Structure formats: C-alpha cells, structure tokens
Amino acid sequence: MIELINATKYYETNIGKNYILDDVTFTIPSDKSIAILGSNGAGKSTLLRMLGGIDFPNKGTIRSKKRFSWPMGLSSGFQASMTGRQNVKFVCRIYGKDDNHMKEAIEYVNEFSGLGVYFDMPLKTYSSGMRSKLSFGMSLFFDFDYMLIDEVLAVGDPKFRNKAKDRLMEKIKKSNAIIVSHQMPILKEVCDVGIYLDSGKIQYFEDVQEAIDCYQK
Missing domain, CATH: 1.10.238 (Recoverin; domain 1)
Structure with missing residues (x-):
C-alpha cells in the first residue's frame, strides 16, 4: 500500500503558493493499478513522482515498502555522452x-x-x-511492484505504441501501474482504481470508470 500522511506539496509562484496536495491523509490499497486524472496544471505528474518516491512533499509523509520504476519514458538520469x-x-x-x-x-x-x-x-x-x-x-x-507511466504510451508510431502496450500488459500481470494519461481507453483497460486530483485534494474511486466520469464532468 501507499500511505499519504498530512502530505502537502506546493510551488511558490508570483501570486502565492500553488498547491498540488494540501494536507492530504489517505491510504491507497495494495495490488491495484491506479489512474491519476485531473485538469492541466493540477499536478498529476508531480503526484506520480511523489507516489514513486522520486519527488517529496514540502510537509507530511508519503511512504510505501513497494518497489517503483522510474517514470517510463523519462531519460533525465541517463548519460548523454554514452551510447x-x-x-x-x-x-x-x-x-x-x-x-x-x-x-x-x-x-x-x-x-x-x-x-x-x-x-x-x-x-x-x-x-x-x-x-x-x-x-x-x-x-x-x-x-518492480509498480510501473510509473506518464503519457509515454503516446510515444512513437502506431506499430511501436501497440508493441509497447502489449509488453506493458504482460508486465502488469505480475506487477501494477500508476498511470497519468489523457487516453481514457488505456486507463479503462489497464487501471483498476482512479484518483482525481483537484485544487490540492484527491478523490479516490474504487472503479476507474467513476474517476473518468468525475474528470470528464
């Protein structure tokens, strides 16, 4: 499971603090693939990184004993001078x-x-x-216990995207995924539950379709 305990994350802006999480306490059950939804600028990618232990809250704690991948498609940790x-x-x-x-x-x-x-x-x-x-x-x-995926299934030509999706589905048979995507069919196929992020608060839905419905409203 993934525990958020009084988790607060914000960025300083010219007009004050922009909250991604505002004193959120919640437990995400184990063995669920999770969709993260929200409007542009809500902080979906930041939340993904925090759940995976790559980014951290300003206050409070996010903890889990699970093993997380780096965000799939992210290559910032690679060495550009190496092949x-x-x-x-x-x-x-x-x-x-x-x-x-x-x-x-x-x-x-x-x-x-x-x-x-x-x-x-x-x-x-x-x-x-x-x-x-x-x-x-x-x-x-x-x-890994969780694959972190941030829109990477949109990368490449259709042939590569289909191959990537097929391999990912094979992988998820023995692990889970946390996905940020605007491709609703992918979220419905891959994810079990959903998180809707809005104004520093999260709503958790046991059915990913309910999370999608909330987002699309």
Whole structure:
C-alpha cells in the first residue's frame, strides 16, 4: 500500500503558493493499478513522482515498502555522452545485475526500442522519442511492484505504441501501474482504481470508470 500522511506539496509562484496536495491523509490499497486524472496544471505528474518516491512533499509523509520504476519514458538520469548500450550496462550495474542479466538486458532493450544503429550512438544524438523508447525498454526489463507511466504510451508510431502496450500488459500481470494519461481507453483497460486530483485534494474511486466520469464532468 501507499500511505499519504498530512502530505502537502506546493510551488511558490508570483501570486502565492500553488498547491498540488494540501494536507492530504489517505491510504491507497495494495495490488491495484491506479489512474491519476485531473485538469492541466493540477499536478498529476508531480503526484506520480511523489507516489514513486522520486519527488517529496514540502510537509507530511508519503511512504510505501513497494518497489517503483522510474517514470517510463523519462531519460533525465541517463548519460548523454554514452551510447544506448552503455546506458543499459550502467543501469544494470546500479541494480546489481550480473553479466548474464546484463547481456539479457542489452538484447531485450535493443530489440524492443528498435533503435538500430543508434543503439551504439551517444544519447545526445537521439530525438526525445528515441530516448523514451530506450527508457521504456529498460523499465520493462526490470521487475518492480509498480510501473510509473506518464503519457509515454503516446510515444512513437502506431506499430511501436501497440508493441509497447502489449509488453506493458504482460508486465502488469505480475506487477501494477500508476498511470497519468489523457487516453481514457488505456486507463479503462489497464487501471483498476482512479484518483482525481483537484485544487490540492484527491478523490479516490474504487472503479476507474467513476474517476473518468468525475474528470470528464
């Protein structure tokens, strides 16, 4: 489960504090894939990062014993001067993978990403879409309790999007996902429950369709 205890998150602006969470206490049950919905600027991506332990509240606590992926498609932690292959090796070493697992990771990410010759070129030569494909592939290779997904299913051409969705659905059979997306069909297919974020407060819905209905109103 994921516990929010008096969690407050805000950003200072020229007109005062912009609250993402305003003294929120709530427990999100385990073994549920979660959709995060809200209007533009509500702080959905910030909430995603906080639930995954990548960002932190200004006050209060968010805690969980679960293992979270980095946000799929996010490549800010990669080394731009290194190739795709070298970045895969680097991440494998961080996660303590042995040489056999490293070889498997390289083969998997190379095949999944479809980068071709660019897999052995520095990331600084990549487009943002190519970086997202590399990141997505690495996220799928490693095992996590929760996959963090922020609109990444919109990356690439239709063939790649379909492949990414199929692989993700396979992964979710043995883990869960927390998803920020404006693609309602994806949320309905992947998620069990929903969170609607509005003005620093969250509404939790046991049925993801109810969360979608609330958002669309």
